[in-house]
Amino acid sequence: MVLDLVLIGLAIAVFPLSVTAFVLVLSTSGGVLKGLAFILAWLACFVAVLAAVLLTTGGKPPAPASAPSTASSAVKLAIGVGLVGYGWYRRRRSRRADRPAKPPGGLTARLDRISVWGAAAMGPLLQPWGLVAAGAATVVEADLSHTSSYLVLFGYCVLATSSLLAMEVYTAFAPESARLRLGKLRTWLQTHQEQALVAVSLVAGLFLVSRSIYQLTS
Template identity: 80%
Template sequence: MVLDLVFIGLAIAVFPLSVTAFVLVLSARGGVRKGLVFILAWLACFVVVLTAVLLTTGGQPPAPQSSPSTAASAVKLAIGVGLVGYGWHRHRNRERTDRRHTASGGLMARLDRLSLWGAAGVAPLLQPWGLVAAGAATVVDADLSHASSYLALFGFCLLATSSLLAMEVYTTFAPDSAGVRLGKLRTWIGSHQEQALVAVALVAGLFLVSRSINQLTS
């Protein structure tokens, strides 16, 4: 479980759309406060999803090869296949997706004019929900009778939010330097967003497929 959560958490942390959106939020007037609200709403989604899973399982992992265990692995397999297909589709249709990205640039640019409530509302919309769902399917194996499971869940939430937290702290304590560096990051992601999306989707998808097949056949 821990390895899966670490990998999924890293994939969420570097998801290009979320990172770009958060840079835009931080660039707005009052960006530090809006960034904090964004992060709190982002974390609240994780808490709600993980709590729902743990309430369903009662904090006890299902027996190996049982129906719930098989269903969780099958969900991760389906998500992995979907991510691979998504990444391959974007790679094969790069010119078309580049045009869609250009057309959506105005919409993304509006993020720098969000209110505090807007920052809270947009955070859940920008989460990579496929990866979040894969994390939820993995948490089915959490055993809350052991402190290590609590640490793993806390670490997952922290890791998945680590890129946002790093940018928030940087902007809070070094706003001038952060503004320059985050501006360069925004420019770089804007130029390489398609490649980054394809890479994250394919790598995460292949990982989930291999792990779920191993769990289903072992």
């Protein structure tokens, strides 16, 4: 479970669409407050999903080769196949495209007028739900009778949110430096977002497929 959650958490943390949106939120007027609202709503939704899974299982992992265990592995397999397919689709689409991506100037202007509540609503909406679902299917294996499981789940939540937290803290304590560096990050994402999406989707998808097949056949 730990290895699965580490890789899924990393994939969520660096998912290009979420990171790009958060950089845009931080670059708007009152970005630090809006970014905090984004993160709190993101975390609340994230924790709620995990809590729902743990309430369903009662904090006890299903027996190996049981119906719940098999269903959990099958869900991860389906998500992995979906991520591989999505990554392959984005790769083919980017190869066919003959125009560079348009800069999100219009989006930035619209986000500049967004309220704190609007930023909070964006947090859950922009989570990579396929990866979040894969993490939820993995958390089925958590055994809450051991303290280590709580530490693993806490670490998973922090890891999945780490990129947003790092940018938020950096912007709050070093606004001028953060403005320059996040501006460079936004420029990089504008030109490399497709490649990053393909890489994250394929790596996470292939990992989930291989792990699920192993669990289903062992």
